[in-house]
Amino acid sequence: MVSFSEVTIMAMIEAKNLWKEYGENIVLEQVNVNVEEGEFITIVGTSGCGKSTFLRLLLGVEKATRGELTLDGKIFPDEPDQQRGIVFQRYSVFPHLTVLKNTILALEFQQSRFLGKLFGQQRDDAEQQAKSILDSVGLSHALHQYPHQLSGGMQQRLAIAQALIRKPRILLLDEPFGALDPGIRTDMHDLILKLWKDTGITIFMITHDLKEGFYLGTRLWVFDKIRLDPHNPNRFGACITYDIDVGKTDSSLYQDIDHSLDTSRKVLVQ
């Protein structure tokens, strides 16, 4: 069961027959997909099914083995840059800087190419900008604390503020709430939806929680292997097996996906 969204001329990101292999191991095969500006895509799939690899392709730390991945019709830049912000599950913030300094860092990188540090008026401006974004993620009370003094949820809030301050076009979230308690996770969902609506940014979010994938965002992708060889699980790669507009779904589809993920999980995770 493979469905592709309609090809539109205005697609921001396009994957054409994308393959990613590491030697004998095929991770992704025949990924064909279009993404328009402002979509919020949640990605689910069993571990080892290429979700993270796809995100790394979008980030520019991996290159496709075959096929094309384009941004506005041009091949993706092959090094991370400020167009694409990222929040990882862990280690996304810098332990040696306070909350405020973590946040102005991106502005310092932008405005001071040699020292990477701002002084005087420029610094005041940067701090104002940082304070307003920290306010929007609910961290204005912790400006001068170090990350180790923050809870896991607050650290992720900081990571999001940090990623958004330079207004990237794309925000990549790699299981950002995976290590958080359920209650805090709900707060984070509200936060990310609010930021997405306010900024109109394009979001890709990997999650291992199918419910989270269904609840957040406008579109859900399931990465899975269509062909499975139990004796050689890496013989075939994964592709996008479900591509669903969230909101137009019913519970039987949820059951279907859940069941199909279970089947590959049994083969892939021994």
Added chain:
Amino acid sequence: MNQYPGTQLKVILGMLPFVLILIIYMMASNARLAENPNDKLLPSFNKMGDAIDKLALQPSKRSGEYLFWEDTASSLTRLGLGVGISALIGLAFGIFNGVIPYARANLAPIITFISLIPPLAVLPILFIVFGLGELSKVVLIAFGITPFLMRDLQGKVLELPDEQLIKAQTLGASTWLVILRIVLPQILPRLLESLRLSLGAAWLFLIAAEAIASTDGLGYRIFLVRRYLAMDIILPYVLWITFLAFSTDYLLKIISERFFPWFHSAK
């Protein structure tokens, strides 16, 4: 295994071996001195006090200098220079190799090779090349601990999570800015940690170099007076060197805790 001493008892237990050693020394010293008042092997504390008084508080008859303090100053200068130079080179290469894969591929093998050369084996070469002056002693210390620092710091850089370096790039940092703002400040407390570990080796090379060719210094002095079996000088000097080693270690620890609080509380 599950019984813990209280704070007070812990201090007493910790001091106990020191007290025991002192008592045993005093008993042995008294016994030997009772038999032969001129015995040099285990001098009494009075004798040691006199010897240090002569070296530390009275100017030398020959040069008018206070030998004890002169020795301390020369040794600490050599140690400071050697360790300081090593720290700078180690930091530069450690970061460079850790961050840039091409540099690592190019330099890591030669650094490993150099680190395996026993430093004391090249001491004659250093004496020939750099002469018998200050330079060869400083170079010996640097040669002895720099390769360790380079390798250790390279490893520490590689231990920084990849996520951090990727994140910095998505915030618009160039390689230079990643080094300056992300890697360097996080490596500095780790440098202090590595320096504390390498201080023991630095003292070893310092004393070895001073013993072989020098005209002053703590190591020079104890090897000089060895000829006269002057245990009354050697023993206080050894204690003094131990105290200096302890102080430098403690100082580095304090500096690290003062300037890098995030490093110590995050652990």
